[in-house]
Amino acid sequence: MGRSSSGADWRKPLAMTLQVGVHLGALLPLLWLFVAINQGRLGGDPVKELIHYLGMGTIRLLLLTLLVSPLAKSLHFGQLNRLRRPLGLWCFAWATLHFSAWLALDLGLDWSLIGGELVKRTYILLGFSAWLILLALAITSLPALLRKMGRNWKKLHGLLYIVVLLACWHFWWSVKSGWIEPAIYFAIALVLLLWRRASIARWLTSLRR
Amino acid sequence: MLIKKPPRNAPSEAHATPESAYVSRRTVMKGLGAGIGGLLLARSAHALDLFSSEKNAAAVRKPLEFAAAKPVPELTLTPEAKVTNHNNFYEFGTGKTDPAENSQGLKIEPWTLTVEGEVEKPATVDVWKLMNEIGLEERIYRMRCVEAWSMVIPWVGFELGKFLQRFAPTSRAKYVAFETLYDPEQMPGQRNRYVGGGVDYPYVEGLRMDEAMHPLTILSVGLYGKTLPPQNGAPVRLVVPWKYGFKGIKSIVKIKLVERMPPTSWNKLAPQEYGFYANVNPAVDHPRWSQASERFIGPGGLFSVKRQPTLPFNGYAEEVAGLYSGMNLKKFY
Numbered sequence: 001m002g003r004s005s006s007g008a009d010w011r012k013p014l015a016m017t018l019q020v021g022v023h024l025g026a027l028l029p030l031l032w033l034f035v036a037i038n039q040g041r042l043g044g045d046p047v048k049e050l051i052h053y054l055g056m057g058t059i060r061l062l063l064l065t066l067l068v069s070p071l072a073k074s075l076h077f078g079q080l081n082r083l084r085r086p087l088g089l090w091c092f093a094w095a096t097l098h099f100s101a102w103l104a105l106d107l108g109l110d111w112s113l114i115g116g117e118l119v120k121r122t123y124i125l126l127g128f129s130a131w132l133i134l135l136a137l138a139i140t141s142l143p144a145l146l147r148k149m150g151r152n153w154k155k156l157h158g159l160l161y162i163v164v165l166l167a168c169w170h171f172w173w174s175v176k177s178g179w180i181e182p183a184i185y186f187a188i189a190l191v192l193l194l195w196r197r198a199s200i201a202r203w204l205t206s207l208r209r
Numbered sequence: 210m211l212i213k214k215p216p217r218n219a220p221s222e223a224h225a226t227p228e229s230a231y232v233s234r235r236t237v238m239k240g241l242g243a244g245i246g247g248l249l250l251a252r253s254a255h256a257l258d259l260f261s262s263e264k265n266a267a268a269v270r271k272p273l274e275f276a277a278a279k280p281v282p283e284l285t286l287t288p289e290a291k292v293t294n295h296n297n298f299y300e301f302g303t304g305k306t307d308p309a310e311n312s313q314g315l316k317i318e319p320w321t322l323t324v325e326g327e328v329e330k331p332a333t334v335d336v337w338k339l340m341n342e343i344g345l346e347e348r349i350y351r352m353r354c355v356e357a358w359s360m361v362i363p364w365v366g367f368e369l370g371k372f373l374q375r376f377a378p379t380s381r382a383k384y385v386a387f388e389t390l391y392d393p394e395q396m397p398g399q400r401n402r403y404v405g406g407g408v409d410y411p412y413v414e415g416l417r418m419d420e421a422m423h424p425l426t427i428l429s430v431g432l433y434g435k436t437l438p439p440q441n442g443a444p445v446r447l448v449v450p451w452k453y454g455f456k457g458i459k460s461i462v463k464i465k466l467v468e469r470m471p472p473t474s475w476n477k478l479a480p481q482e483y484g485f486y487a488n489v490n491p492a493v494d495h496p497r498w499s500q501a502s503e504r505f506i507g508p509g510g511l512f513s514v515k516r517q518p519t520l521p522f523n524g525y526a527e528e529v530a531g532l533y534s535g536m537n538l539k540k541f542y
Contacts, residue, residue, distance in 0.1 A: 037511055043306035044291030045358065045506045047514075106504060108516035113499060121497055174497065176356070177406040177478055178303065 015079035022083055026090035029057060030097070047105045054098035055127075059171060059185055061091040062164050066192045069199065085141055088160070092138040095131050123173035130166035133159050151206070158203035164189050268313045268443070270435040275345035275365045284349060285507050287360035289433045295506065296440045297354065298459055300389070300396035303406040308440035315395055315439040315460070322445060326386070326465035329377035336444050340430050343367045347434075348427055348448075353489045353523045355453035355475075359503045364448055365431030370422035378418070378466050385421040386471035387414045387447060388463040408474055414447065414458035415471035415485065419532055425450055425525060428461075451522040451529045453487045484542040488533070489523035493542045 033053060036042055042049045065087040072080035107114050117124050137157055140146065146153050168189050172182040193200065298308035318337060325331040345365050353359045373385070391399065391411035398405025420426060429448045430436060437443035442459025449456050455475050465471075475483035482496055491501045505515040522529050533541075 040290075043309070044288075044293070044295035045305065046511055047504065048356070048358075049305055050511075105511065105514055108504070108514040110502070110516055113502060113516075117499060120494070120499070123497060176303075177299075177408060178403065179407065180403050 011077060011079055015077075015082055018080070019082055019086060022086045022090065026057075026061065026086075026094070030094075047101070051098060051101045051106060054094055054101055055171070055174075058091060058094040058098050059167050061087060061094055062160075062167055063185070063188055063192060065091055065160065066164055066189070066196075070192070070195045089138055089141060092134045095134050099127070099131050123170050126166050126173065127170040130163045130170060133163050133166075137163075155203070155206055158200075158207070161193060161200055161203070164193070266313060268315070268317070268439050270431075270438055272435050273340065273345055273365050273431045275347050275431070275434075278347040278349045278363060281349045284351065284361045285505075286349070287362060287506050288508050291506055292360060292362055292432060293438050293441060295360075297356075297454065298440055298442065299406040299408050300398040300410070300412065300460075301440065302398055302404050309438070311397060312439035315443065317439060317443045317460075320444045320462075322461060322464065324373070324376045324464045324466075326467050327379045327382035328373075328466050329379060330375070332376060336430070340436075340444075343372070345430065348450075350425075350448060350450040351520075351523050351525075352448075352450070352454055352457075353503060353519065355455055355483065355487065355495060355500075357495075357498055357500060357503050357519075358506055359517075359519075360506050362432055363434070364427065364429040365434065366427040366429035366448065368424055369426045369428050369447070370424065372428060373421060373464075373466070376466075381468045382466035383418050384467050384470055385416045385418065386465045386467050387416075387458045387461050388412070388465075389458055390460045390462045407478065409477055412458060412474045413472060414456055415473050416449065416456075417470075417532075418466075420449065420529075423529060423532065425528055451489055451525040453483075453489060455483065456487050486533075486538075486541050488538065488542075489519060490521060490538055490542065491519040492521070493539055 033050070037046050037050065042053075065084060068080055068084050068087065072078055103109060103114060107117070118128055119125070137160065140149060140153060140156060149156070168182065168186045171185060172179070175182055294309045295305045296308040297305070298312065301308040301311040320336040321333050322336050322339075323331075323333045345367055347363055347365050349361065349363045351359060352362050369385075389410075389412040390396070393399040393410075396405075396410075398408070399410045416426070427448050428445055429442075430445050432441060437446065439460075442457070442461075445461050446459040447457045447461065456473075470485060473483075473485055475487075476485055489500075494500050500519055502516050503519045505517050507513075507515060509515075520526070
């Protein structure tokens with residue numbers, strides 16, 4: 001099913017269209033955000049809203065990234081896997097903006113305060129750890145490094161499973177009230193992880209070798 | 210000493226900002242365009258607001274007569290547009306702009322306030338009549354939110370203590386319990402847990418009797434020289450400047466003097482994070498962030514970040530620290 005040459009004809013353009021869609025879908029909200037802030041559309045004091053917007057975007061991109069492989073597999077649509085790299089990199093970009101907004105706009109780059117908060121607040125430590133892993137994944141997504149790392153590349157990039165859990169946990173502990181929204185994201189993450197439990201099991205086994 | 214009794218004819222802060230300036234600023238806030246960003250990534254509740262904001266005409270704010278505050282040179286006022294567009298009023302949604310967007314239709318006139326409990330003369334007061342006869346004054350206060358941001362706001366109101374005296378509190382009145390309007394039809398956050406942030410409504414707050422009687426504690430009916438907009442707690446709300454903002458209960462319908470410490474909304478929701486006293490205290494952190502400093506929301510744009518140290522009792526220690534002598538403020542946060 002789906003392996004016939006006629007099938008491949010429309011699959012490639014579709015995959016490419018989706019790829020363009022990923023870039024636009026990740027970029028346009030940032031442009032919108034820029035315009036909205038400049039026009040005062042995020043309210044009197046946009047800092048908290050901005051940080052939340054960027055954080056929510058990061059989590060959604062993470063979940064989308066996690067969706068790609070199992071979807072490609074079950075639809076026998078291998079070219080979907082092309083979306084993983086742009087999605088992952090955009091995810092890192094959004095996470096970096098989220099983190100930078102917190103550093104610069106909320107804490108005003110007060111490094112002693114930032115250091116203290118990173119150490120003392122578990123939810124910030126969770127978010128920071130997730131960002132550090134994303135940083136490592138983003139750097140190693142350079143094609144040259146991918147080839148050089150061989151099997152280790154897969155081992156390292158399996159850490160995305162951990163990032164998703166850290167991000168949801170970070171969200172869960174950061175909310176002031178109302179556990180429902182983070183619970184929904186946690187549930188989606190768990191469903192996605194369960195869906196690909198076979199790959200996760202393989203990843204865990206590979207780590208032991 | 211920050212609060213001075215000014216002469217009745219002194220110019221007020223309200224006179225310093227031309228109405229055209231804040232009206233034009235406010236129109237900027239109106240109406241969010243659609244956009245792929247909004248469609249793709251805005252939180253669902255917000256996304257709805259983005260498109261509905263245009264249809265809600267701003268509630269009418271009436272000019273008030275009051276004794277103006279003397280300027281407080283060391284304080285910079287937060288612009289009016291920011292005071293009225295950055296609010297926590299979970300009855301209208303948990304986003305900072307939700308209250309301004311969703312509360313404009315709140316029916317604030319007529320409005321009655323019932324004072325009952327341990328008083329010899331319980332009564333129900335017409336708040337709009339009260340505004341005209343009680344003798345209002347302006348107070349320029351720091352406002353420190355428990356979320357580590359702060360503003361400086363020119364409130365218009367009257368001392369809660371003097372007001373309560375009218376009802377002749379009995380000797381058994383040890384605490385004052387406050388209650389916000391409960392009207393799920395008008396307040397979407399009360400209809401839907403998701404919109405209202407999981408708070409158990411109606412919102413309730415409380416003060417110890419000596420805190421309530423303190424001259425810094427006011428019931429506010431206005432800001433920037435006019436009656437309160439709904440998102441700031443119209444028509445009458447509590448302002449206790451040395452406590453975190455969530456103590457300043459909004460749109461009050463009932464005040465009950467009681468013998469025992471009353472329950473308070475945020476304390477019920479997360480007792481390890483929000484205490485009954487909630488005095489601004491840079492030495493006692495919130496479990497999830499430092500309270501040692503705060504982001505001041507003043508004039509200027511996104512990148513003019515002003516992080517400033519938080520003062521004990523929000524700068525009012527001289528006046529109120531005595532209320533808590535001998536108390537362990539780390540335990541009674």
